[in-house]
Amino acid sequence: MKCSFWQKFWFDPVDLTGVALTRMALGLTLFVTYLFRFQNMNLLTSEALLPKEQALLLFPEMMRPAWSWTFWPDSWSLAVHGLFCLGLFLWVFGVGGRALGVLLWIVHMGFLQRNYAIVFGADVMAGIFLFYLVLIETPPQMKNFSFFKKNNLFITNLPTSDFISTALLRLLQIQLSVIYAYTGFEKLKGVTWWDGTALWSIFANPQMVWMDLSFIKNISWILPAMAFLTIVFEIYFPAAMLSKKVRYYWLVAGIFFHIGIGFLMSLWAFSLVILSIYFVFIDPLDLRRLILEMRQKLAFK
Amino acid sequence: MTKDDGSRTRYLIKTILSVWIIYHLFCIVFMPNSSSYLLRLMGDKVLPYANVLGLNTSWNFFSPDPAHIMYFQYNITKKNQDPNEESPDFFIPPEKNKGPFGVSERRIMYAMRFVIIDQRRVDSLLGPWICRMHPEAANIHVQHKIEPIPMLDNVIFDPENATQSAPSLIKMVDRDFNCQDLDEVSL
Numbered sequence: 001m002k003c004s005f006w007q008k009f010w011f012d013p014v015d016l017t018g019v020a021l022t023r024m025a026l027g028l029t030l031f032v033t034y035l036f037r038f039q040n041m042n043l044l045t046s047e048a049l050l051p052k053e054q055a056l057l058l059f060p061e062m063m064r065p066a067w068s069w070t071f072w073p074d075s076w077s078l079a080v081h082g083l084f085c086l087g088l089f090l091w092v093f094g095v096g097g098r099a100l101g102v103l104l105w106i107v108h109m110g111f112l113q114r115n116y117a118i119v120f121g122a123d124v125m126a127g128i129f130l131f132y133l134v135l136i137e138t139p140p141q142m143k144n145f146s147f148f149k150k151n152n153l154f155i156t157n158l159p160t161s162d163f164i165s166t167a168l169l170r171l172l173q174i175q176l177s178v179i180y181a182y183t184g185f186e187k188l189k190g191v192t193w194w195d196g197t198a199l200w201s202i203f204a205n206p207q208m209v210w211m212d213l214s215f216i217k218n219i220s221w222i223l224p225a226m227a228f229l230t231i232v233f234e235i236y237f238p239a240a241m242l243s244k245k246v247r248y249y250w251l252v253a254g255i256f257f258h259i260g261i262g263f264l265m266s267l268w269a270f271s272l273v274i275l276s277i278y279f280v281f282i283d284p285l286d287l288r289r290l291i292l293e294m295r296q297k298l299a300f301k
Numbered sequence: 302m303t304k305d306d307g308s309r310t311r312y313l314i315k316t317i318l319s320v321w322i323i324y325h326l327f328c329i330v331f332m333p334n335s336s337s338y339l340l341r342l343m344g345d346k347v348l349p350y351a352n353v354l355g356l357n358t359s360w361n362f363f364s365p366d367p368a369h370i371m372y373f374q375y376n377i378t379k380k381n382q383d384p385n386e387e388s389p390d391f392f393i394p395p396e397k398n399k400g401p402f403g404v405s406e407r408r409i410m411y412a413m414r415f416v417i418i419d420q421r422r423v424d425s426l427l428g429p430w431i432c433r434m435h436p437e438a439a440n441i442h443v444q445h446k447i448e449p450i451p452m453l454d455n456v457i458f459d460p461e462n463a464t465q466s467a468p469s470l471i472k473m474v475d476r477d478f479n480c481q482d483l484d485e486v487s488l
Contacts, residue, residue, distance in 0.1 A: 190365030
């Protein structure tokens with residue numbers, strides 16, 4: 001490659017520590033979400049709101065996939081769901097390479113397409129993030145990882161990725177950045193985000209928050225402040241990721257932001273799916289240092 | 302394979318990968334804005350790919366404005382029901398204007414919101430579904446209601462009249478279905 005920046009950014013080997021942690025965090029979040037979905041199997045079978053033959057017709061023609069990933073009949077949904085959970089659990093801990101990963105992604109997309117009406121934003125985002133993660137090689141750290149043993153690759157080695165994995169890691173980083181920017185842009189279209197009262201509409205809506213937050217009207221100035229900070233955080237997320245110094249402040253703000261959403265709105269899957277991707281924005285050396293410090297504090301020798 | 306052949310193969314793969322990266326980046330950046338001119342211009346080149354991968358999503362969480370309280374309310378008339386017998390009201394979500402906050406119950410609420418985005422889905426999906434859930438029903442009466450959140454300005458500056466000044470209930474849908482001869486309407 002003659003273009004050195006292009007080569008360095010997209011193809012040079014990188015440390016996959018962040019990818020390993022992202023894979024564990026996203027996989028476990030999805031695993032738990034899918035366990036909960038066993039309760040909703042009636043929404044994925046012939047009893048569902050949406051009959052299978054109409055599943056793809058639900059998409060506007062322009063946005064309709066050319067084929068469905070739901071390759072199984074409705075009567076198999078429970079079995080496929082169970083096998084998916086098992087496969088996901090193995091994948092979380094580094095078992096199975098790209099082949100298992102791609103199969104998991106196909107089944108995940110199949111469940112999304114089977115009944116798009118019951119899909120969470122977290123499911124859709126997880127599908128996109130999974131696409132990148134399953135094509136990245138299994139990080140060597142995951143093959144030998146043990147939090148309790150000293151000599152594992154999280155601490156001792158600096159493994160490097162193949163060039164396909166580097167390219168997909170970069171795309172994963174860009175994907176989350178673009179999602180954040182768009183969520184900010186879309187809010188600017190709304191009258192209530194623009195005048196700063198949008199969070200009131202959320203906090204005063206008992207379908208959105210589980211606790212009574214109406215007391216917040218007594219400190220009402222905080223609502224526009226939080227609304228504008230939300231928009232600034234989201235729109236400038238891609239720019240903030242370019243500088244290591246700013247990036248860490250932004251990520252810490254994001255952690256509080258998403259924990260707040262998860263706690264107040266019970267949208268834990270949504271929050272954890274996004275937070276799981278944060279690991280790929282952290283310098284792998286800092287991650288290793290953090291893990292080492294945690295282990296020392298917990299005295300795992 | 303000689304060392305030279307190996308590096309040539311890698312070079313070729315990286316070149317192909319670079320072309321795909323540019324194409325995929327275009328999808329990441331422009332697909333979320335489905336109303337853009339650029340997408341109308343180049344849609345046929347990117348949409349089939351983006352649709353299959355699930356990149357055909359707009360990222361509008363709680364936007365352009367957060368939703369108000371909303372729910373479906375329906376009641377059923379049973380076959381051979383005594384005309385003096387009152388039909389109980391059912392709600393989707395069952396909690397009506399509260400929660401739900403359980404993961405699985407929330408999926409039902411999301412389905413309700415998905416249905417109301419395009420009111421034809423009430424006829425094509427919701428009506429037949431409620432009939433299927435209540436095999437004893439001869440007819441069902443379905444309404445979709447919105448309870449607007451009082452505006453912050455009214456709550457702060459005119460608290461006594463805040464709830465009165467907001468429209469109390471908006472009825473978006475009011476439909477009757479005959480479950481006995483209901484054919485599912487195509488979407």
